[in-house]
């Protein structure tokens with residue numbers, strides 16, 4: 001009798017477990033993928049807000065507080081503030097590229113030292129919150145930090161003006177832990193055109209611009225093509241030795257803003273084995289001014305890119321804290337989970353799989369960074385640091401176009 005009871009209990013138990021497992025499978029939500037793979041966001045401008053609002057005085061910033069209604073950082077006080085640790089946790093963020101961005105007005109002036117101050121601020125922020133953040137510079141450590149409950153924190157320099165046309169500065173940024181550089185921001189550098197020239201050109205990527213790309217390949221720093229002109233995207237993709245990234249750009253075919261990536265370039269990204277991390281900014285995802293952007297617009301961009309070039313080349317680069325308008329349903333960094341639920345619910349053929357959602361979340365970016373590290377390790381056998389120097393005339397022309405008196409800010413030999 002006891003045995004029979006035991007057997008009955010066991011089968012009832014097994015039945016219940018089976019039922020639970022079955023239900024779990026049926027109840028899979030897109031955001032569940034963020035429990036099995038790290039969500040990596042390609043671009044967040046919190047550090048620029050720290051500079052603008054606090055002059056990088058971190059003592060006056062409480063990252064562990066829900067800042068939604070804060071008097072300085074709240075939604076009613078600051079129109080580009082969306083980020084704090086409680087909301088990042090709710091959004092299940094696993095890793096972040098924090099942007100070291102300085103305004104184009106600093107080009108030909110103090111861009112290098114201002115960028116150093118932003119790198120310093122990011123490093124101090126990460127060090128100040130060791131329970132939540134961990135500084136990471138190698139692909140293999142992203143997943144490790146995330147498994148230990150930390151948000152893996154990396155640095156990207158946003159805008160080639162930050163190196164002041166000098167490869168020495170680029171190399172030292174790498175030593176400081178910078179793992180991507182966006183070739184331009186919203187200004188042309190003397191060696192690369194920005195998206196402001198649309199698909200025309202001033203000088204595309206110059207010979208020195210090519211040297212910057214090659215030196216980034218040699219270092220293992222990702223070449224970020226967000227913000228550059230469409231021709232510079234094509235040019236850089238045709239010469240790079242490593243996969244590239246777009247840290248925060250969406251699809252041009254859906255919203256014709258030149259910050260977005262056109263179809264022919266998307267095909268090049270596929271051949272390059274690179275990644276486009278989709279930007280959420282309202283004006284990049286919805287070009288129809290007679291309605292507001294919603295999270296469905298972002299889902300549409302993600303699905304468009306997946307359908308065109310496959311799920312191996314998409315990621316998330318929301319641009320929180322860098323813009324003043326986010327779509328309905330993506331109001332702050334707590335909403336990534338909502339987006340992943342919506343992506344999974346999309347009525348597309350074939351449907352998203354869990355593995356694809358994990359790639360979208362972070363595994364694609366990890367693959368791309370790993371590949372760049374492998375190129376670095378290969379090139380280390382044959383290449384020395386490059387000694388290219390930019391043509392002085394190119395700098396002079398850039399200064400004139402930026403209304404800086406030529407040569408006024410330099411004491412260097414060249």
Ligand SMILES: *[C@@H]1O[C@H](CO)[C@@H](O)[C@H](O)[C@H]1NC(C)=O
Nearest residue numbers: 059061062063064065066086
């Ligand atoms: C920061 O905010 C948290 C949560 O509101 C609070 O517990 C903590 O005391 C605050 N820290 C400081 C230094 O004010």
Ligand SMILES: *[C@@H]1O[C@H](CO)[C@@H](O)[C@H](O)[C@H]1NC(C)=O
Nearest residue numbers: 066067068069086087090334
């Ligand atoms: C933060 O505060 C806002 C406003 O009070 C609230 O709606 C939201 O749920 C909070 N988020 C978290 C993660 O605590």
Ligand SMILES: *[C@@H]1O[C@H](CO)[C@@H](O)[C@H](O)[C@H]1NC(C)=O
Nearest residue numbers: 195196197198199200256258
């Ligand atoms: C780029 O395109 C925008 C929008 O189509 C347009 O307003 C602007 O004048 C263009 N700029 C150039 C340099 O062609």
Ligand SMILES: *[C@@H]1O[C@H](CO)[C@@H](O)[C@H](O)[C@H]1NC(C)=O
Nearest residue numbers: 200201202203204205231234
């Ligand atoms: C830039 O590249 C495009 C496409 O290859 C080409 O048509 C254009 O002439 C180039 N412009 C310059 C200034 O080299």
Ligand SMILES: *[C@@H]1O[C@H](CO)[C@@H](O)[C@H](O)[C@H]1NC(C)=O
Nearest residue numbers: 254286287288289290291292
């Ligand atoms: C723009 O949005 C309005 C309002 O939703 C809609 O009626 C119109 O068809 C849209 N235009 C385009 C070109 O999609």
Ligand SMILES: [Zn+2]
Nearest residue numbers: 158227248322
């Ligand atoms: Zn940007």
